[in-house]
Amino acid sequence: MTSVLDPQPTTAPEAADPMTPVPYRLERLRQDTRDTFTLELEPVAGPPLAYRAGQFTMLDAFGVGEVPISISGDPTRPGPLEHTIRDVGVVTHALVTAEEGAVLGVRGPFGTTWDVADGEGGDVVLVAGGIGLAPLRPALLELIGHRDRYGRVVLLYGARTPEDILFGDELRTWAVDHGVTVEVTVDNGQHAWRGKVGLVTHLVPRAGFDARNTLALVCGPEVMMRYAASALVDRGVPAGRVRLSMERSMKCGVGLCGHCQLRELFVCVDGPVLTYDRLAPLLTCREL
Amino acid sequence: MTTTLPVLPVPHVPARAPHAMPTLAVWKFASCDGCQLTLLNCEDELMALAGRIRIAYFPEATRAVVDGPYDVSLVEGSVTTPEEIERIGHIREMSRTLVTIGACASAGGIQALRNFGDVAEFRSVVYAHPEYLSTLARSTPISAHVSVDFELRGCPVDKGQLLEVLSAYIQGRRPRIPTYSVCVECKRRGAVCVTVAHGTPCLGPVTQAGCGALCPAFARGCYGCFGPQDTPNTAALADRLLAGGMAPVDVMRIYRTFNAASEPFRRESERHEPGPDDDARDDAPHDAAADARPEREVPR
Amino acid sequence: MDRRAQIIDVQGLQDLVEALLARGYTVVGPTVRDGAVVLGPISGVDDLPRGVHDRQDAALYRLETRDDDALFGYAAPVQGAKPVFFPADELLWRAHRSPDGFDVEDPDGERPGPVALIGARACDLTAVDIHDEVLMRRRYVDDHYARRRAGTFVVAVACGEPGGTCFCASVGTGPCPRTGYDLLLTELLEAEHHFLVEVGTSRGADVLADVPTTVATPSDVTAAGDVVARATERMGRTLETEGLRDLLYASAESPRWDDVASRCLACTSCTLVCPTCFCTSVGDVTDLTGDVAERHRVWDSCFSEQFSYIHGGALRSETRSRYRQWMTHKLGSWQDQFGMLGCVGCGRCITWCPAAIDITAEAAALRAAAPPPGPPAAPPVPVPTGVRP
Numbered sequence: 021m022t023s024v025l026d027p028q029p030t031t032a033p034e035a036a037d038p039m040t041p042v043p044y045r046l047e048r049l050r051q052d053t054r055d056t057f058t059l060e061l062e063p064v065a066g067p068p069l070a071y072r073a074g075q076f077t078m079l080d081a082f083g084v085g086e087v088p089i090s091i092s093g094d095p096t097r098p099g100p101l102e103h104t105i106r107d108v109g110v111v112t113h114a115l116v117t118a119e120e121g122a123v124l125g126v127r128g129p130f131g132t133t134w135d136v137a138d139g140e141g142g143d144v145v146l147v148a149g150g151i152g153l154a155p156l157r158p159a160l161l162e163l164i165g166h167r168d169r170y171g172r173v174v175l176l177y178g179a180r181t182p183e184d185i186l187f188g189d190e191l192r193t194w195a196v197d198h199g200v201t202v203e204v205t206v207d208n209g210q211h212a213w214r215g216k217v218g219l220v221t222h223l224v225p226r227a228g229f230d231a232r233n234t235l236a237l238v239c240g241p242e243v244m245m246r247y248a249a250s251a252l253v254d255r256g257v258p259a260g261r262v263r264l265s266m267e268r269s270m271k272c273g274v275g276l277c278g279h280c281q282l283r284e285l286f287v288c289v290d291g292p293v294l295t296y297d298r299l300a301p302l303l304t305c306r307e308l
Numbered sequence: 309m310t311t312t313l314p315v316l317p318v319p320h321v322p323a324r325a326p327h328a329m330p331t332l333a334v335w336k337f338a339s340c341d342g343c344q345l346t347l348l349n350c351e352d353e354l355m356a357l358a359g360r361i362r363i364a365y366f367p368e369a370t371r372a373v374v375d376g377p378y379d380v381s382l383v384e385g386s387v388t389t390p391e392e393i394e395r396i397g398h399i400r401e402m403s404r405t406l407v408t409i410g411a412c413a414s415a416g417g418i419q420a421l422r423n424f425g426d427v428a429e430f431r432s433v434v435y436a437h438p439e440y441l442s443t444l445a446r447s448t449p450i451s452a453h454v455s456v457d458f459e460l461r462g463c464p465v466d467k468g469q470l471l472e473v474l475s476a477y478i479q480g481r482r483p484r485i486p487t488y489s490v491c492v493e494c495k496r497r498g499a500v501c502v503t504v505a506h507g508t509p510c511l512g513p514v515t516q517a518g519c520g521a522l523c524p525a526f527a528r529g530c531y532g533c534f535g536p537q538d539t540p541n542t543a544a545l546a547d548r549l550l551a552g553g554m555a556p557v558d559v560m561r562i563y564r565t566f567n568a569a570s571e572p573f574r575r576e577s578e579r580h581e582p583g584p585d586d587d588a589r590d591d592a593p594h595d596a597a598a599d600a601r602p603e604r605e606v607p608r
Numbered sequence: 609m610d611r612r613a614q615i616i617d618v619q620g621l622q623d624l625v626e627a628l629l630a631r632g633y634t635v636v637g638p639t640v641r642d643g644a645v646v647l648g649p650i651s652g653v654d655d656l657p658r659g660v661h662d663r664q665d666a667a668l669y670r671l672e673t674r675d676d677d678a679l680f681g682y683a684a685p686v687q688g689a690k691p692v693f694f695p696a697d698e699l700l701w702r703a704h705r706s707p708d709g710f711d712v713e714d715p716d717g718e719r720p721g722p723v724a725l726i727g728a729r730a731c732d733l734t735a736v737d738i739h740d741e742v743l744m745r746r747r748y749v750d751d752h753y754a755r756r757r758a759g760t761f762v763v764a765v766a767c768g769e770p771g772g773t774c775f776c777a778s779v780g781t782g783p784c785p786r787t788g789y790d791l792l793l794t795e796l797l798e799a800e801h802h803f804l805v806e807v808g809t810s811r812g813a814d815v816l817a818d819v820p821t822t823v824a825t826p827s828d829v830t831a832a833g834d835v836v837a838r839a840t841e842r843m844g845r846t847l848e849t850e851g852l853r854d855l856l857y858a859s860a861e862s863p864r865w866d867d868v869a870s871r872c873l874a875c876t877s878c879t880l881v882c883p884t885c886f887c888t889s890v891g892d893v894t895d896l897t898g899d900v901a902e903r904h905r906v907w908d909s910c911f912s913e914q915f916s917y918i919h920g921g922a923l924r925s926e927t928r929s930r931y932r933q934w935m936t937h938k939l940g941s942w943q944d945q946f947g948m949l950g951c952v953g954c955g956r957c958i959t960w961c962p963a964a965i966d967i968t969a970e971a972a973a974l975r976a977a978a979p980p981p982g983p984p985a986a987p988p989v990p991v992p993t994g995v996r997p
Contacts, residue, residue: 024733024737024740024760024762024787024789025760025761025788025789025790025808025809027744027754027757027758037751038748039700039751039905040712043708043710045709064708064709082703082705082709082710083479083894083898083901084481084892085484085890085892086890108919109919110481110482112919113481114480122709123708123709125710267918268916268923269915269916269917269923271888271889271890272888274747274748275746275747276742276743276748276886276888277888277889277890277905277908278886278888278910279887279889279915281910281933281937283857283936283940283941284940284941284945286945289747305860305861306929307923307924307926307928307929308860308929308932353896356896357896359897360896360897471896472893474896475894475895475896478898479894479898484892486912487912487913487914488876488912488913489874489875489912491875491876491877491880491962492875492880492907492909492912495696495876495877495880495881495907496696496697496880496906496907497696498646498687499642500641500642500643500644500686501669501877501960501962503667503962504668504959504960504962505643505644505669505670505671505686506643510962512875513877513962514875527642537874537875538912538913538914539874539927541871541872541873541874543870544870544871544873544963545873545962545963548667548962548963548964
């Protein structure tokens with residue numbers, strides 16, 4: 021306890037104060053669906069942000085507040101920092117209604133990664149629910165960037181309605197040009213929808229992949245992730261090879277504010293990407 | 309206080325011309341004017357406010373009247389007469405954003421004590437010609453009649469919170485008003501808990517923050533001016549008050565003040581109403597000060 | 609450095625405070641305000657609580673007079689050192705709108721001098737160490753905390769008067785600090801009123817050299833030992849720590865949480881008086897023009913509904929979940945996260961709970977209801993995580 025007298029930080033602090041936002045300019049704002057938008061950001065000064073698939077940033081709308089948002093861009097190629105955001109709250113509304121040229125604050129990148137390369141030599145299954153496709157997009161782009169290193173790549177994607185399907189053009193490109201098996205289902209398929217209707221978790225049992233040699237990446241509402249992970253494990257994917265991206269309230273992103281705790285986990289630094297063997301007992305307990 | 313709200317349609321008000329200064333109207337219903345005064349008391353900020361918003365209707369401050377529609381209407385007071393029901397409907401139609409200010413407008417106010425009694429009887433006792441009076445049997449919050457965009461609590465409202473609400477609507481965002489208990493503000497400001505250290509009854513644990521723990525900071529118990537916090541365990545606090553020697557009728561009374569008609573406080577107070585067989589103790593003078601007195605002198 | 613125990617009298621304590629003030633320290637110690645012992649800036653022994661004792665029990669704190677002039681004759685003050693180093697409201701930054709978006713201004717222009725803590729108890733020193741671990745010794749460092757903690761001087765006191773809610777002996781943190789002090793006082797009231805001073809650091813010896821002292825006699829040393837031994841025997845509460853983490857994890861669905869939730873006011877008091885609770889929120893404040901914004905970090909609590917809010921609602925909507933989160937963290941998951949208990953046994957959460965909820969009683973109730981232990985669970989391990997970049 022001598023540290024009480026000589027309280028030196030034992031780890032080197034990150035370069036800049038992790039609590040101070042860095043200014044980024046909104047270069048382009050693209051509307052993906054009726055409530056979902058993709059923001060392309062460039063730093064006002066300095067180099068572009070280096071990040072890995074699965075990581076998130078804290079995005080700040082000046083004077084309104086900050087929210088954790090997963091990065092949805094391509095981690096293998098230089099380019100603007102991309103975030104795909106659903107307009108659901110005060111801050112997200114301010115972010116998606118910002119005008120091009122506006123300056124937003126960025127802190128990060130924070131958190132663990134999908135570690136896609138860990139799946140080399142085997143099959144990779146991505147299961148996405150709703151906006152959960154956005155955090156999986158960097159992983160998919162990384163897979164496509166090194167397509168020859170992987171076996172089958174399967175994307176199972178569930179959206180609420182056909183109008184809510186994200187990245188529609190890209191889904192086709194991934195399937196046609198990059199040999200990704202893309203299966204899309206919707207909860208509610210009125211209108212002219214001729215595709216599948218039903219829960220995305222129901223696609224898992226019949227999807228084509230070698231369960232014993234598969235890395236599975238899952239992102240979506242928590243209940244959907246729980247059922248998807250369970251279905252993957254039932255298929256024979258080891259729980260330690262199933263990765264989920266968790267969502268919790270976050271105020272700091274660096275493990276200091278305490279909001280994101282899931283029993284012993286700080287989701288912001290121990291996650292957001294966590295393996296299902298670790299999460300399974302925590303997800304079955306209500307309101308843990 | 310939004311627990312039993314009927315879902316009412318929000319009227320369509322034409323959008324404001326871009327870059328025009330937003331207009332503000334301040335309306336009064338059954339109230340003491342204290343919440344409107346809070347706006348006038350924003351002395352240091354009034355000039356900045358005047359530069360950002362056009363005060364279009366505020367009889368307490370100016371005789372100038374600008375016709376509606378208004379971007380933001382602040383409504384003080386509760387609805388107690390048939391005319392007021394009609395008037396609040398018109399105001400809603402003229403307002404893009406309608407914010408209630410204070411316990412009267414948000415919960416019915418102290419005048420909602422009438423809700424627990426017989427108004428016809430009061431009327432006949434108090435007035436020589438009760439037949440000239442047109443009044444409702446209950447005092448109700450604005451939200452019982454029209455849709456409300458935001459309810460700002462307090463008796464009176466807090467100046468800082470009022471400015472936050474105005475800033476928020478000027479800047480087009482939701483106000484940041486916490487819904488946790490007064491204890492949070494009490495502990496943050498370093499006040500000593502009056503219940504634990506002095507034995508003073510205090511509604512702080514069940515009351516929403518906003519006042520900055522004003523009363524506890526001056527060694528008084530919280531009176532519940534800001535209404536119930538988001539998770540108000542009113543029954544557990546009542547149990548503690550009873551265990552500490554408070555009479556049931558006083559537990560009833562402590563929940564029946566400025567927010568008497570808010571659902572959690574109303575329900576809790578009714579649990580402690582004297583039954584027909586009880587000694588109502590209404591006539592027995594109760595030494596409230598004795599409840600508040602420390603058990604023994606403490607060094608200061 | 610002379611490591612022999614010394615004796616100072618009350619005037620010596622005054623000289624010690626003055627020596628610290630002369631060296632530029634902000635001296636913070638116990639003092640009486642509003643009928644309670646609180647920590648605040650002090651300038652001498654006259655500011656200390658003289659001849660007072662605190663009666664503490666669940667939801668009960670009363671200051672009473674003693675029949676002596678003891679200066680440290682009471683247990684845990686209302687708060688530990690938390691507000692000194694980790695204020696309830698910290699301005700993180702202020703920003704002005706500019707042509708390039710916004711300019712962030714560093715608010716730490718004025719840096720307060722280092723703090724000297726007078727009269728710090730073992731429980732509170734352990735809590736400071738825990739905060740150092742949480743806020744300074746991990747990957748990300750809380751700069752604001754680190755700046756306030758730099759150069760802290762500690763004059764500890766061996767606790768001679770544990771309160772009715774104290775259980776530091778059970779959790780192994782007190783009543784006498786073993787390390788973590790520059791100087792350690794034990795107040796001796798028999799015969800003459802004086803203090804046994806033990807030197808913990810050369811810095812402590814340096815300051816003590818400014819104070820008239822005499823070398824302690826063997827009987828002084830024995831008397832000081834007796835003070836601690838008596839205190840150890842008079843703890844008001846006990847907490848069985850064996851297997852606590854596994855007990856809490858195994859009790860996640862216990863009906864006891866419903867029972868405690870029926871009494872819990874969800875008022876947050878326990879967390880805000882806890883010297884180790886570190887949860888905070890950030891809030892942005894703008895002026896009316898919206899051109900200046902400030903971000904404040906404020907104490908928050910897992911007992912508030914908004915704490916766990918994500919779009920769609922609060923993840924812990926029920927009080928039972930919030931109490932479970934707090935207690936499981938404090939006594940269980942804290943061990944996985946930081947390799948230590950999150951509880952120092954100061955008893956504040958019991959004393960200052962307006963509903964008289966007692967964490968030691970709740971732990972005992974869970975233990976009584978728990979199934980007999982199976983094979984020992986895996987020991988606490990550093991959290992295996994997702995993959996860090």
